[in-house]
Amino acid sequence: MSPWALACFLLLCGPAAVRMIGAAGLAGALPRNTVPCNDDSITLFRVDGVWNYSSMLLREDLGLLLLGAREAVYGLDLRNISRKTAEVQWAVTQDKQAECTDKGKTLMDCWNYIRILHVLKDGRMYVCGTNAFSPTCGYMTYEGGRLSLLSTMEDGKGICPYDPYQRYSSLMVDGALYSATTLNFLGSEPLLLRSLTTALRTEFQAMWLNEPQFVSMVEVPESVGNVEGDDDKVYLFFSEIAVEYDFSSKLAVSRVARVCKKDKGGQRILQKKWTSFLKARLDCPVLESSLPFLVQDVFLWRASDWRNSVFYAVFTPQSASVDLSAVCAYSVTAVGDVFSKGKFKTPVTVETSHTKWVMYSGELPVPRPGACIDNTAKQMGIMTTLDLPDKVLQFVQTQPLMDPAVEPLSGRPLLVKRGAAFTRIVVDRVTALDGQNYTVMFVGTDNGFVQKAVNYDGEMVIIEEMQLFHQPVPIEILRLSVATGQLYAGSSHGAAQVSLSVCGRYRSCLDCVLARDPYCAWNLAEGRCTALPHLQSLQTRNLIQSVKDADASTCPIPETMEPENMTFTTGMSIKLPCQQGSKRAAVHWLKDDQPLNPSDEDYVHEDSLLILRTSAATAGRYECRSVESAKGRKYTATVAVYKLLLNETVNEGKDVKPLPPQPKPRTTGHDLLPLQVPLVALAVTLAVLLAWNLYRGHLCLPGCRRTQESAGSPSSPGQTNPEAAEVSEITLLPNRNINNNHFSVTFAGGMDTTASPRDKRCSVPLQYIDDESEI
Structure with missing residues (x-):
């Protein structure tokens, strides 16, 4: 679909189009958990x-x-x-x-x-x-x-970029270095260069590369098991200014190009230039913007048979008015078919002297322009690209652009997420307890986070998001090691390492199963969430996992949680902490086994129950429950239980924990009524004094002159009532980080300090997490 057609489509069907992506990608785009940067699992x-x-x-x-x-x-x-x-x-x-x-x-x-x-x-x-x-x-x-x-x-021109902040890509294959960067100081001569062996490069023409932003290069061994005798390919992913669209302003599009590894250039035409360079538009249809999204990174998941391999790419908008990012997947075979079977675009000059690009409908020269030297070419006596006819080389020199765009698998993105822009991606394939293989994507963002996401038959689930760096810096590089089971990230501020599976974060069977992490399963014998071992040596009878169905009904019933006894006196305020089971769970409070409805005195907070004014009726048993829905089922877990006892009724010898000293309750409007009358009278008196001094000239408004009669100054008004001073409220709460037992002190004036120095390591406040989770 052309950009003009897409714009018209959005104008007529915009709301419906936006709803289309909502069902496809945004539904599961809320991370279930957030791992802070001071977590012990991050190195x-x-x-x-x-x-x-x-x-x-x-x-x-x-x-x-x-x-x-x-x-x-x-x-x-x-x-x-x-x-x-x-x-x-x-x-x-x-x-x-x-x-x-x-x-x-x-x-x-x-x-x-x-x-x-x-x-x-x-x-x-x-x-x-x-x-x-x-x-x-x-x-x-x-x-x-x-x-x-x-x-x-050695001279690195054309191999390494001049500018340290310029996008580039490079790849070492069989002793040959492929690099995509610029050849000159000004950055005006982009090229795809092969060096360290027979040197080849692209033409300095806009129809080849037009203000490109290089992203990634990948080698695909397409000669393996190929009955046609095809050559291995090197694929280049980038974005550039489109030459095929007649826009008043520059329109950028995503591209994929490819060259053949055995390309040696032409004999007379395209000497020391690529004879196999072809490119096509890469489409990732996020329909909230009429402008195409731009590719930022590509990862090739390699199957045992290269035909089943898949490209995974992250895309971001080129318009600042759209804050979505997307992940699209492309079949290696489908990408290759665009180049080997697709139509060509050709430039045509019209009467207005503008160049239009249309589909080429003429007869193609033989062998097919841009094709690698295969068995068919060799039967014609063409053993290398040096033997290619001039007609073939002239065609590919002026028409390297393919007509059909490369479409993603299933025709839509795997993941669409609002918030921080995606920057990098790596992918792992995991065999779960059900014997099926699941793709796990690790996606870096521009604020230092990595999203861990899995697609379960079209249902996208973000298991967790990990804040790898203290500062909100972009993830500039991601590497995955299957041998060590580790993920490595690089940024301007440092490098980070985290395990692909940190199953110890899940503290209960319910939490372990509902996380739907294919790396983890609940071990009944050990009573903890453990990494899934290889299926060949697996004793499945002691493991519980349900990644596709999120069925935790086989989890053992947890033991009854003993309440924490606490004493209080009337007239104080109390905050009872309650940690949510996950960000997708809702918190429900019960008092004496009855649902607790918020009232003027009781207020249910996100992570606590705040009782503003205690009375004798406050005493009782308080239970906090976390309720999480998954695949149409609701699961409830008791998170915290408290038993509040009025101080006068406590018997000696009981194991009772007294509450810390609490401040007096906040002053209400009725309590301030005796102070309001003298304050009003004082205000009226001050107004009369001000008017009198202005009339007598003792005070002067801006721009006026004082007269000689305005000597002296008004007497100072009386002091305000000290009883009206605001009372600070201080409560001791457990820290949200379940990995330590530190406490934080919250002041009513809005200042928050933390007694744990480890918590202060994160200079990035959690508003970044909240912004990224707004879907």
């Missing part, structure tokens, strides 16, 4: 004074995570990244930095930012840095527990 790494941890290389063979930052590369323990085992410094020289600033760049731009880290066949690492807008590459080794940067350096 951080950061060096003071070092920034931009934006390149990563997993060396599972060495047990290392290579982390590239500003002017340094760190070797971290893959299982605990807080342990630094090695490092190497790569600082820019003062001459290079001075040359960079002389060209108009800021000092912040003129450092050496490590942007590229790849492993070579011989075990060495290939590393590139911006080097003060003079890209440079070199070789790095790891021997004897030490990282060493070899003295031999």
